[in-house]
Every structure is written in structure tokens, then in C-alpha cells.
Amino acid sequence: MRTSQMLIPTLREEPGEAETVSHRLLLRAGMIRKVAAGIYTYLPLGLRVIRKVEAIIREEMNRAGAQELLMPIASPAELWRETGRWDFYGKELLRFKDRHERDFCLGPTHEEVITDLIRREVRSYRQLPLNCYQIQTKFRDEIRPRFGLMRGREFIMKDAYSFDRDEAGAQVSYQKMYDAYQRIFTRCGLTFRAVEADTGLIGGTSSHEFMVLAETGEETIVYADEGAYAANVERAEVLPPAETAAESPRPLRKVPTPGVRTVEEVTAFLKIPPQQLVKTLLYQTPKELIAVLVRGDHEVNEIKLKKLLGVVEIELAAPDKVRAATGAPVGFAGPVGLRGIRIVADQSIKALRNVVVGANEADTHYVDADWERDFAVERFADLRNARAGDPSPVGQGQLRVARGIEVGHVFMLGAKYSQSMKATFLDPQGQETLAVMGCYGIGVGRTAASAIEQNHDAKGIIWPAPIAPFHIHLLPLSQSAAVTEATRSLYDTLTQTGIEVLWDDRDERAGVKFNDADLIGAPYQLIVGEKGLAQGLVELKQRKTGEAARLPPNQVLAHVQALLSNRPIS
């Protein structure tokens, strides 16, 4: 392609609205433009990258035995009502009515639609297993879209759904997808890690997320420094405390703590370590107000809490409710003498003696409280976030913490959807049986954006070759006949062998071309200049290293082919 024939509006200046590297560079390199919050147009260059990622996904999905189909973006409410998700999905589901006043929504995911299809068309165990996927636009009306393609409202996703005769078959399907994902992200040139994950709104029994490791990631993951354990912190288990504090209980005392409410303030004021403090957090569930106890240096894991309580919504109680329930302003809630409110506690509390807690009285705390003697914990459970230094929940080692971008997620769904939607088939005995499902997503745009987060420098993007919009950026540095002729000849030679070349045929100065090329980030730049040509040489430069080879034009093709075949080219 010639630059003059492509819409590549590069920006010299930083776009004001962009925060993360990938967002900034995608805008600057002329790959995306915003249409509305979280909604983007993919410009020709950006679309080429998207298509590259899609092509890799297609190849690997097909190789894993999945078959492609395409479902609609809009779907009728009745399907969502069947599974209960019309109500359960909340505001993220963008709803609208058609001219007949019938309810529809834009699909944020497609379990309902695919399950509806399969229940109609699959009757016999002979038709299973089946794995169908699509690459299609999704819409989720996110609370706060951000970071360009990282968290859009409209985005391209590959979603696959497997249907099996039984649990064992579903395991096989799941593993195939897991393996395919490993290949896909490896081919995309990403450094990533699969971690155990929570199943969230999709539901199901178990899942893994594929996390691209990056500081800007929105997810926190923990992994063991020995062994293979890795999990999203939402999900990571924490082992019960090894031993109980050896000290013997001291009498409960009430102490004045004027204006001292945060953990930092209380521990500083009383000169105690945060491990000796027990925080009392009041949570509002749809049913009730509940008190949750965690150690002063720990964080409540709300997902674990929701599961323990069997509720889907939970939020910290508003200050006025805290006051009404405890009789004290926020900051002084405590389990001692707390009436009419159930108390659950993180398991670490069990190992503590002589702790500091709020006294449900303004400017007052208790010291030397004891859970066995002074208050009634209804249940102890793992309710906190894992953190660096915790022992690995399986095997040896300690946990470390890293940030990740979730680019893929695989779920074992079990019979959740087949049951609510009655997707059944007849087994060999003629028994009606529920299909066992799995579902598997990949964020296509997010994958491209993560590649930028991991591969860039001050000048711009450095695409991994397999997903680069072009392999070679061809840069003639003058408009002279000799240079143009040499450029054209190189372009033809390379293009004829299937190498993708972006030919910067603009009448621009060398500096402008170099800067745009660095910004756009093709892995190689082929530079044809007057001086070099006079010596019969052109320059082949690696974007990543800046390393340049000067060679005669007739050696360029062989060189490029060698360079490109070193990498997993699609």
C-alpha cells in the first residue's frame, strides 16, 4: 500500500484525552478515533492490526476443532428472561425497544442466543461435542469506559461456546480451548499468564483468565514464586493462619481515641501494629446489614464475601446507616456489643488475641478484646484478599503480586444455561440429558492494545511482526527518479512474495517519514536514500533495536524473508 492512498492521520502532538500508552499511541499513529465514550472507529491501519489478531484466532480456533458462525448483535429480551439475566445483568446491558415496543438488547455476550440455537438443532448425543465461535462486536454499557481499546463499551470479541455430552467431555473441550489460547497469545507476541479466576456475571463452575502482564493492567494477580499457582486476586485463596497468638487474654478495656478513626490513625495513636487491630466493616446486602471483621492490615475481598453470604449485590453501608446501626460515626464500629447484626470474620481473626476494635461509641475503642470472650462471630471464613508474602495455597512458596490485562477468559459453565434454557439431547439410552457447556472469550482490540503496552518506546509502537499492520515500512527519502525507481522495484519484489509493505510515497522530509514510521511501528523499515543508492546500497532497519543493515537492493528480499521467518508469521 502507498501511504498517499491510505487514511493515516498521525498526530504530532499528544491527544489530550489519552492516558495509557496504548490509547495514546493508537490515536497518534492514526489507528483509532473516538466516536463517543468507549466507542471507536478503527481506521485502516488499526483495522489491519485487528484483522491480524482475528486471523490468528481463527486459525487456532479452527485447529482446535471449533467452527465459526455469526450471531446477531441485537437479541430479544425473551431469551434473556429465560436465564434471568434480563434482570441480573443490570445497567451494563444496553436495552431498547423496537417499533412494536418489544424489548431488545445489544449482546454483551451470547450464551442465550447460542444455547437457543443449539437446543433447537441438537437432539442427539451423536451431534456432540460441538464448539461454535464467532468474532463479533459486543456492547457492554460500562460504568466508566477508559484507556481506549482497553475498556470500551463497544468492542470486538471472539466468543466460543462448547456443548458436550457430559462433564468429562466438557473438560476436554475446556482444555482444548485453554491450549488454543496459549498458542494464540504466544503467536501475538505477548508475555502473558493464565490464572485461576472468578466467574463473575457469566457464572459457571471454574475458569481461567489469560493475563497480559503490564503495569497498566486493571487486574491484580498473585502467583507463587515456586510452582505453578497463579490466580486473580479476586479469587486467590488464603490459607487459614498457621498458629494462634501465644499471649494470654487480658481484661477488656475501653480507651478514648478522640478523632481517631482510620487504621493508620488508630495504630499510630495506640502505638500498636495494624495486625493487632480488627476493622469492622458494615456491608449492606439486599437482605440486611452485616458486620465483617478483618485484620487492620488486610482488605476485604467482596467477591468472597458475596459468595459466603449467597448474595449478588453488596456495598459498604452509607455513613448514616453505620451511625444508625452502631450508634457511632464511621470509624468507631466494633463487634463488641453490636446488637441485631450478624458478624462474620476473616479466618485470620481467629488467631488473634487482645485486639483493638471500635467501641460503637464516638471517639472510643476497646483494647484487649477477644473474639471468644467478648463478641459473637457467626462464621469465620476466607474473606480477605491474598497479598504478597502469603503462603501459596497449593504447595510451596510465597505469593507475589503483579498487574495484568485480561485478554482472554475460559469458563466451565456446566449446565447453568442448558438447564435454564432446556438445552437437552437424547443420550444412547434415549434419556433426555442436559448439555454441559463451556464458554471462551478473547478481547480482540484489547489484545492489540496490550501488545502496545508491552512493545513500545518513546518514539512509538513496536509491533510484534505477526500482528503488525505491515511487515515493512518502505521509506524513499527523496523524489528523485533513481530513488523512486529503486523503491518501486523493491516494493514490487517484496509484495509479490506476500510481504506486506507500506510505501511512504509522500513528498515529505526524511525526518517526518522516520518519525511517522517509528510511531506506526512496523517491525522493519527499508530506507532508500540518494547517498546510499549512489553506492548501490539501501538500509534495512529493525524498529525494535534500531539496528541497520546496508545492503544492495537485490539482497533485500532474502534478508527480509530470513528476518520474518524467524518469527511465528501467520
Place this chain on the structure above:
RNA sequence: CGGGGCGUAGCGCAGCUCGGUAGCGCGCCUGCUUUGGGAGCAGGAUGUCGCAGGUUCAAAUCCUGUCGCCCCGACCA
């Protein structure tokens, strides 16, 4: 949903406090020169100042409303 901020030329911004002529840089157009890392000189074009209403002789500027966008928060008392 709460808090904060911003909407002025294609992009980045100033002007608003204290009402009166709409400005700067980049980009764009023309010409000449220049030509291996975002050129120089000269000339030029471009604005419903987000939108609607109000105050005023007069509004980018003040007031009200509204829409859009961005940031932080919506989890640790």
C-alpha cells in the same frame, strides 16, 4: 451514582477573574529555497467560542438550564 475538571480553528492550548476588536503553536493552502530524524522565508484560508435560554447598549467572558467528554471515587472506616 458521588466528587472534580474541561468543551474556543483539524490537533494542542491561551483569552473568561475585571463584558466591548477571537488569539498563539502545530497542521492546512500558494510560491521560492531546502531535502538522512518532525525545514526556512514570504503570503494565505479556516471559528454557529458545545447547545438553549436569560441579564446587558454589548456575552467566549456573568447567570440558569442542558448535552458531551475527561479524571478520581463508587472497596478497607
